[in-house]
Structures are given as structure tokens and as C-alpha cells.
Amino acid sequence: MSERKANRASFGTVRKLPSGRYQARYHEANGERVTAPTTFATKREALDHLAGVRADRMRGTYRDHRAGSAPFGPYAEEWIANGGSRGRLAPRTKVLYEDLLHRHLSSLATTPLNAVTPPLVRTWYAKTRKSLQASSAARGGSGETAVRQAYALLRSILATAVTDGLIPSNPCQIKGAGIASAPERPYMAPEVLSAIVERMPEQYSLPMRTMFGAHLRLGELVALQRGDYSDGLLRVERQVAIVRGVPTVTPTKTGEERVVALPGTLREMVEEHLASTTGFPKSPMFTRPDGGALTHGGIQQAWAKARKAAGHPQFHVHDVRHAGLTLAAQAGATTRELMARAGHRTTAAAMTYQHVAEERNALVAERMDALAGAALAPRKGHLEAVIRLELPL
Known part of the structure; x- marks a missing residue:
């Protein structure tokens, strides 16, 4: 001993x-x-x-027990400034994180990292959720989005603290918190899209069809330049994001470029448009009558009026992209091909469109039966044989 x-x-x-x-x-x-x-x-x-x-x-x-004694606030600010867990944040995401940190996580600013315990997180979460619910009720909201985003940010920052060896484990352990649970968007059939677009001003006709055929996000559509198109291929390498109220050109949402092959009909319309208009390769591909570039607000306002006039107020502008990807899935695109066309990082998003396509399999089969006529009808001799087998002896 x-x-x-x-x-x-x-x-x-x-x-x-x-x-x-x-x-x-x-x-x-x-x-x-x-x-x-x-x-x-x-x-x-x-x-x-x-x-x-x-x-x-x-x-x-x-693990040195002194390592986690630094306060949460400065560590979180440095985390955001250095691009988060991936080392790169989109400008709009950076602004969102800074706002969440200063508005909803400020009560933890002076707390040492190693003092942020699961009970403390649960207490913070309950108080923040209650406060946001009360303040949002007057505006007709629930506050759930803000508390979900704030919790998800806290969890990501503390996960990095674990990786840095500052704390032994992540204290954010509330089941289900920080996970978005938005309902699946309704499917917008091509004929419904057409009915809405036909009621929009002419200047939006081709842009909206391009958004559908190339599966563009609204910011990517607004950011298109004439030089992005060549030989049936559309290069998507940037977007226009609204950062603190100012339109700002940034990389795409995922930070990666992609090339999308356009359907034949859309390809012809885009080529005709480019041939009948003038501009430099870096000029906007689509413009307003006054020559200015299209804007988020202009498209959204025109869409809102047209969808109401067409009797389909439930559809959002982003549903145009969803509709195009669903059609691509119905056309037989694989998950990997959908990811490439849409610019998705993971298979989860791409599987959404295949899921919708699978749900429509029965409807497709019924329509085939109605349109096929004699092609699917049994031979006369076979039908007579079936009738004889079914008759009682």
C-alpha cells in the first residue's frame, strides 16, 4: 500500500x-x-x-481542466468569425448567427464553457422558449423557429468546443430540440405552374420556366448572367442573397458550382431570348422592361398576385424548383443525378422528390391504362377463355 x-x-x-x-x-x-x-x-x-x-x-x-474556463461569449464570436464548424459561412448565415448570439444566447456570454451543463442548457431553453412564445404571440407567430435556430447554434458551437478539447461532452442533450419539422410542401403539377406563370407579367414568363427546368433557387435565378449559358448547359455558380436588407452576390447556398442540362424546349427558348437581346457575358440574363436586373421582391410580388388569380394560393415561389425536381424524378433521374441537378450536399433532400414520384406511381398507372386503349387490352381468344373459366359448371 x-x-x-x-x-x-x-x-x-x-x-x-x-x-x-x-x-x-x-x-x-x-x-x-x-x-x-x-x-x-x-x-x-x-x-x-x-x-x-x-x-x-x-x-x-x-484534458486540462483549466482549458474550458474561457467564457462562452468570446468563444462563440470567434467561432462565427472563423466560419463555424466548416470554416465557411454564407454572408446571410453569418448575419443570422450573430443576431441569434446577441439576442438569444447573451445570457450565457460570461459563463465559462465548462460551466455550461445540461441542466443549465435546459433552464436556458425553457426560459428562452417561453419568452419568444410570449413576444411572438402578438405578431401571430409561435417563436419556435427562433428558439430552434438558437439551440442549434448553441449545440454546434459546443460541439466544436468538445473537438477542441475544452469540454468533455456536449451539454446540449434535449431530444428533438434544434431539429426543423416543417411539413412537406404540396406537389405542384406542371399544368398548375403553367396556369400561374401565364398570369404573371410577360417579363417573368421565361425566367420562371428556367427556374422550373433548371431547378434554380430564387437567388440563383436572379443572379444568372448571359455568359452562364452555352450549348444547352446552364452553369449555376452564384446567387443574390439579401444580407441586412442589401442584395449581395455570393456563392451558391452550398458554395459549389453545378452545370444543369436544360430540357430541349427550354433550351430553344433561352437561345432565342439571348439571340433577340443584347448584352455582355456578365450582363443579367433576364431583365425588367427598364433594363434593370430582376429582383427577389419583384418576382415574389408578381407570383403572389398570379397564384391568387389562378386559384392556387397555397404555392410558394420555391415550389417551382420543387416541381421541376419532382418531374426529373418521375423522368427516371437517380438520387445522384437529382443531387447534381439541384446542388444538394446530401441524399436526404433528393429523396424527397423520389418519394413524391413514387406516390404518383398509381396515378401514372391509371392514366396509362386510360390512354393505352387496345395496347393493353387482352386478345379476344384469351378473354373468351377467361370467361369460360369463370362460368360455373
């Missing part, structure tokens, strides 16, 4: 304090002396602590 104590003590030192409790200390590799984060009731407990630190070092799992 004495040899065991000697081995543990040789790693560090233990001393009795005037209070009667024991303090354990040891040295870092650089010679710096470290004091244990707490005192101990007995000398044995202090020695056991030293033995645990020594064992963690030998296993390579040692």
Missing part, C-alpha cells in the same frame, strides 16, 4: 490546508504547476486524483 502511495505521490504533491482539506498539485510537460480544480476531504482522495490524471496522460485522454 505504501509503495502505491509513493508512486502516486511521485507524480505530484499533496498538502493539507489550514481548513483540514487536502490539495493536489502536479506539473505540466512545460514545467507549469497545475492545482486540481477542487480540494479533497482525505489524503487518499487527493492521491487518487493524481493517479487518475497520470493514467489519463498515459492513455492520451488527459
Whole structure:
């Protein structure tokens, strides 16, 4: 027993304090002396602590308890400034994170990272959710989106703190919190899209059809340039995002470029449009009558009026992209092909469109039966044989 104590003590030192409790200390590799984060009731407990630190070092799992003493606020600000967990944030996302940090996570700003515990997170979440529900009720909202985004941001920041070795585990452990649960958008059939677009001003006719055929996000449509089209292929490499109320050209939502082959009919319309108009390769592909570039607001306002006039007020502008991708799935596009055309990072989003396409399989089969006529009708002799087999003897 004495040899065991000697081995543990040789790693560090233990001393009795005037209070009667024991303090354990040891040295870092650089010679710096470290004091244990707490005192101990007995000398044995202090020695056991030293033995645990020594064992963690030998296993390579040692974590300096002082590392997580930095306050959450400055760490979170640095996390955002450095581009989050991926090292890159879209301008609009960066603005959103800064707003969430200063409005909804400010109460944690001075709290040390290692003091952000699961109970503290649950308390913060409950108070924030209640506060947002109360403030949003007057505007007809629920506040759920804001609290979900704030929690998701907190969880991501603390996950990086775990990776950095500042805290042992992520204290954000509320099941279901931070996960979006928006209902699936309704399917917009091509004929419905056509009915809405026909009621929009002429200047939006081809742009909306391009949004459908090339599966563009609204910001990507607005950012198209004449030089982006060549030989039936449309290069999508930028978007116009609204950052603090100002239209700003940024990379696409995923930060990656993609090339989309246009359907034949749309290809002909785009080529005719480019041939009948003038401009430089970097000029906007689609413009207003006054020559200015299309805007988010202009398209959304025209869409809102047209969908109401067409009797389909439930559809959003973004549903145009969804409709095009669903049609691509119905045309036989694989998950990987849908991802390439849509610019998706994961298969989850692409599977949404295949899911809708599968649901329409029965309807497609019924329509085929109605249109096929004699092509699917049984031969006369076969039909007579079936009738004879079904007749009672």
C-alpha cells in the first residue's frame, strides 16, 4: 500500500490546508504547476486524483481542466468569425448567427464553457422558449423557429468546443430540440405552374420556366448572367442573397458550382431570348422592361398576385424548383443525378422528390391504362377463355 502511495505521490504533491482539506498539485510537460480544480476531504482522495490524471496522460485522454474556463461569449464570436464548424459561412448565415448570439444566447456570454451543463442548457431553453412564445404571440407567430435556430447554434458551437478539447461532452442533450419539422410542401403539377406563370407579367414568363427546368433557387435565378449559358448547359455558380436588407452576390447556398442540362424546349427558348437581346457575358440574363436586373421582391410580388388569380394560393415561389425536381424524378433521374441537378450536399433532400414520384406511381398507372386503349387490352381468344373459366359448371 505504501509503495502505491509513493508512486502516486511521485507524480505530484499533496498538502493539507489550514481548513483540514487536502490539495493536489502536479506539473505540466512545460514545467507549469497545475492545482486540481477542487480540494479533497482525505489524503487518499487527493492521491487518487493524481493517479487518475497520470493514467489519463498515459492513455492520451488527459484534458486540462483549466482549458474550458474561457467564457462562452468570446468563444462563440470567434467561432462565427472563423466560419463555424466548416470554416465557411454564407454572408446571410453569418448575419443570422450573430443576431441569434446577441439576442438569444447573451445570457450565457460570461459563463465559462465548462460551466455550461445540461441542466443549465435546459433552464436556458425553457426560459428562452417561453419568452419568444410570449413576444411572438402578438405578431401571430409561435417563436419556435427562433428558439430552434438558437439551440442549434448553441449545440454546434459546443460541439466544436468538445473537438477542441475544452469540454468533455456536449451539454446540449434535449431530444428533438434544434431539429426543423416543417411539413412537406404540396406537389405542384406542371399544368398548375403553367396556369400561374401565364398570369404573371410577360417579363417573368421565361425566367420562371428556367427556374422550373433548371431547378434554380430564387437567388440563383436572379443572379444568372448571359455568359452562364452555352450549348444547352446552364452553369449555376452564384446567387443574390439579401444580407441586412442589401442584395449581395455570393456563392451558391452550398458554395459549389453545378452545370444543369436544360430540357430541349427550354433550351430553344433561352437561345432565342439571348439571340433577340443584347448584352455582355456578365450582363443579367433576364431583365425588367427598364433594363434593370430582376429582383427577389419583384418576382415574389408578381407570383403572389398570379397564384391568387389562378386559384392556387397555397404555392410558394420555391415550389417551382420543387416541381421541376419532382418531374426529373418521375423522368427516371437517380438520387445522384437529382443531387447534381439541384446542388444538394446530401441524399436526404433528393429523396424527397423520389418519394413524391413514387406516390404518383398509381396515378401514372391509371392514366396509362386510360390512354393505352387496345395496347393493353387482352386478345379476344384469351378473354373468351377467361370467361369460360369463370362460368360455373
